[in-house]
Amino acid sequence: MLPPGPSSHPLVQLVRWVQTPYPFLDACRAAHGGTFTLRLLGYGESVFTDDPDLIHAVFTAPTDTLCAGKGNDVLLPFVGEQSVLTLDGAPHARDRRLMTPPFHGQRMRAYGQIIARAAERAIADWAPGRTLPAHAAMQAVSLEVILRAVIGVDDGDDLAAGQRAITDMLATVSGATVFFELLRRDFGSWSPGGKYQRRRAITDKLLYDVIARRKAAPGDDILSLLIAARDEDGKPLDDEALKSELVTLLLAGHETTANSLAWALAWLTTQPEVLAGVLSELATAPDEPDAISKLPWLGAVCNEVLRILPVFPIVMRVAVKPWSHGPLDLPVGARIAPCIYLTHRRPDLYPEPEQFRPQRFIDRTFAPHEFLAFGGGSRRCLGQAFAMYEMKIVLATVLRTVRLKSVAGPSPIAERRNLAIGPRGGAMVTIEARL
Numbered sequence: 001m002l003p004p005g006p007s008s009h010p011l012v013q014l015v016r017w018v019q020t021p022y023p024f025l026d027a028c029r030a031a032h033g034g035t036f037t038l039r040l041l042g043y044g045e046s047v048f049t050d051d052p053d054l055i056h057a058v059f060t061a062p063t064d065t066l067c068a069g070k071g072n073d074v075l076l077p078f079v080g081e082q083s084v085l086t087l088d089g090a091p092h093a094r095d096r097r098l099m100t101p102p103f104h105g106q107r108m109r110a111y112g113q114i115i116a117r118a119a120e121r122a123i124a125d126w127a128p129g130r131t132l133p134a135h136a137a138m139q140a141v142s143l144e145v146i147l148r149a150v151i152g153v154d155d156g157d158d159l160a161a162g163q164r165a166i167t168d169m170l171a172t173v174s175g176a177t178v179f180f181e182l183l184r185r186d187f188g189s190w191s192p193g194g195k196y197q198r199r200r201a202i203t204d205k206l207l208y209d210v211i212a213r214r215k216a217a218p219g220d221d222i223l224s225l226l227i228a229a230r231d232e233d234g235k236p237l238d239d240e241a242l243k244s245e246l247v248t249l250l251l252a253g254h255e256t257t258a259n260s261l262a263w264a265l266a267w268l269t270t271q272p273e274v275l276a277g278v279l280s281e282l283a284t285a286p287d288e289p290d291a292i293s294k295l296p297w298l299g300a301v302c303n304e305v306l307r308i309l310p311v312f313p314i315v316m317r318v319a320v321k322p323w324s325h326g327p328l329d330l331p332v333g334a335r336i337a338p339c340i341y342l343t344h345r346r347p348d349l350y351p352e353p354e355q356f357r358p359q360r361f362i363d364r365t366f367a368p369h370e371f372l373a374f375g376g377g378s379r380r381c382l383g384q385a386f387a388m389y390e391m392k393i394v395l396a397t398v399l400r401t402v403r404l405k406s407v408a409g410p411s412p413i414a415e416r417r418n419l420a421i422g423p424r425g426g427a428m429v430t431i432e433a434r435l
């Protein structure tokens with residue numbers, strides 16, 4: 001028997017999950033404890049848990065028993081079947097091996113100046129007195145960075161066209177589009193599904209064109225690496241598989257970082273003491289990406305941003321063989337979801353969890369099953385190091401350039417934004433001054 005959970009109709013559970021995920025999770029834990037079963041329409045039985053011991057067991061379970069690729073089936077309409085997010089087994093391991101190195105070490109650090117320049121450009125028109133959603137500028141930065149890293153685009157048409165196509169496509173995606181298939185169907189160009197399908201076709205064409213160009217003239221970008229890769233039988237990835245991985249990196253690599261940066265600005269503009277700490281650290285640090293990426297308080301602020309209201313509430317695994325841990329027996333087909341949000345709100349791990357307090361990351365190091373903003377085990381986010389590097393450099397650039405004031409309430413409120421969760425209204429800020 002699975003742990004108890006809400007008895008409401010699966011459609012009601014799905015609607016609450018889509019509309020107000022964090023209050024829904026709080027209510028489930030209050031009623032049923034930290035490990036409970038949801039029945040979300042179309043997704044069967046899913047055990048959600050905030051128990052670090054159980055999460056550790058999930059993250060270290062055999063990958064032929066608990067499968068993350070199948071657990072990410074909600075992403076299939078966006079990234080396809082041949083994506084590192086939706087693959088399992090040997091094909092997953094192959095693609096992951098290929099895609100990981102460019103986002104680490106020296107290759108990653110080569111992007112430091114590109115990130116800083118992209119941030120400067122995105123806020124160049126932030127004039128004193130203007131009020132705007134910070135998310136839009138943060139999205140422009142993270143999309144530019146990932147387009148350069150993954151596809152190797154230079155300044156000019158490719159960059160602008162890529163940014164426009166992907167931003168337009170994502171503007172048609174909401175939490176409801178992700179979870180309700182009907183909303184993705186094409187009922188004509190004015191229907192949400194129709195708009196999505198048309199914008200999706202534009203993005204796909206752009207990506208197939210760029211694949212053809214890189215095949216003719218390889219560069220040192222990730223797409224060129226994927227084109228050159230061969231499987232055990234010496235076969236290359238076909239164009240559809242290449243496109244699947246491009247969309248994966250473009251979406252996973254920019255939506256997440258854009259929302260995290262918007263969260264960071266939403267929190268910093270409501271926490272003057274925390275902001276003062278960042279500014280005083282920056283005042284003595286060299287204006288150099290590597291030095292900035294090592295600043296301890298800035299790092300703690302980024303972690304606390306990802307802890308308190310993470311961009312993903314859960315990660316998901318599907319049992320393809322029966323799996324047991326302690327009293328839990330998971331049958332084939334059932335799902336288990338380490339719950340990032342609820343684990344990050346456990347008072348025994350994070351005292352007064354609703355308080356924004358970066359100091360906790362200075363005082364203590366958290367294990368991967370205690371701080372899981374980037375997931376865990378062999379499926380942990382392959383862009384984690386890159387995302388943290390980018391967040392710190394962008395925040396340093398923004399905070400050194402402008403003085404901001406929040407126009408929201410005392411603490412930010414979460415809403416689903418495209419595929420992730422971000423601050424309501426996109427983190428509205430007023431520019432007080434340019435520095």
Ligand code: HEM
Nearest residue numbers: 085252253256257260315374375376379380381382383387
């Ligand atoms: C703050 C920013 C980010 C957050 C919070 C985040 C979070 C996550 C999470 C929770 C997962 C699922 C892990 C699991 O199932 O255990 C994931 C997977 C993934 N992320 Fe990220 N991510 C971020 C940035 C990035 C960036 C910048 C990239 C690309 C460079 C990226 C690429 C990926 C990929 C390819 C996967 C699939 C990994 C696999 O299944 O093997 N992410 N990310």
